[in-house]
Every structure is written in structure tokens, then in C-alpha cells.
Amino acid sequence: SHDLTQPPSVSVSPGETASITCSGDELGDKYAWWYQQKSGRSPVLVIYQDAKRPSGIPERFSGSNSGNTATLTISGTQAVDEADYYCQTWDTNTAHVIFGGGTKLTVL
């Protein structure tokens, strides 16, 4: 399967750590990327190549990828982090881009 599976929703209290998972066959053998999309806005890259942060992305965002699961972790979650988050990878056989279904992060 070339699908990426994410939980539809994750809830976290302000200041706590949020973890969003992304599962796919042998995902750890490929790179994973993560995007944040706030309501009515275009997506923003927050993690690339599993664990690297683009310039301007806060240090509280981190990523990991091993086995069949990539994880986006937000430490000290803030209200401003409330958004939809999408994982993404790349099928080297077909050259197709694959997105996960997205996870709605709610900061209660």
C-alpha cells in the first residue's frame, strides 16, 4: 500500500506536548515531510526530511521517522498551533507524491 494514515484529530492542552503520527509501509525507508494548514490559508512546510526545520519554524516543532511511522511532535503547544497537519512522502517507483489524510490539532 502507498497510503499514509493519520489520526483524524488530536487534542492537547496549552503547554503540553502534542504528537501526530503518520503510518505507511516501510515509511522509515523514505523521507517524511510535514505541513501545517490553518483555516482558510495555504499549507506551510514545518518539517522536511524527517526532522529538519525550515527557517522561521519554531524550535518546538520536531520530527522523527522510523519503521512504519513518522511522528510530528509539538512541545509546549500554543493556541497558535491549532491547525490541520499533513504528512507527505514520495513514491520513488511512480514519482508520485503521497499525502496523509490530515490531522486536526485542537488546543483546548
Place this chain on the structure above:
Amino acid sequence: EVQLVESGGGLVLPGGSLKLSCAASGFTFSNSWMHWVRQAPGKGLVWVSRIPGGVGTPTYADSVKGRFTVSRDDARNTVFLQMNSLRAEDTAIYYCARGEYSFDYWGQGALVTVSS
């Protein structure tokens, strides 16, 4: 500053055609891979197509292959998406995005509505 600006969206009848444009600025366009990604109302992101910078073959998602054609004009720093035989399920915001294996810059999106 990198900018991607889509245009050409609108309302079209089922079976009709529409051509989207994405004007790029702030980076060396001719070397850059460009993609189209769409998002149906209330749904997730779905990759549609990519076109490499320089020499290379465009690639398409199975759902649009044979109906959509991506092209580029490096002299005008613009990438296009010609959409034919449109269906109701093609209704979405269409984003252009820059990147080879991931997308570091996105446009604001163009809304395409396929409806009678």
C-alpha cells in the same frame, strides 16, 4: 521574496475545460520543479501533477491522467494546468507549489467549481 500567484479558476460545466496559471517570482524558475496540489472543500491535500525544471517528463496522479496537462513557460516564469473533461469531483482549490520532493512555497490557491 518568493511569490506564487494562481489565476484562471472559476465555474465550469461538467465535461468542460479550464486552464490555470501560476506566475512565479523571487527565485530561479527555470531550474525549479513545480507541482499542482488540490483540496476539495473540507477535505485533505491531494497531489495532482508535477513538471521538472529543465528537461524532464511531467507526471500525473491516476485520477487526472489523460485529462489534465501541465506545462511551463520559463520565459514568463509561469506554470499552467490545462484541465479537460472536468467532473464534479474535480471541484477543489488548486495550489501551485515549488519543490522537488517536497513543497517549500505554495500559492494562495485558485478555486475551481465543476457544476451544472
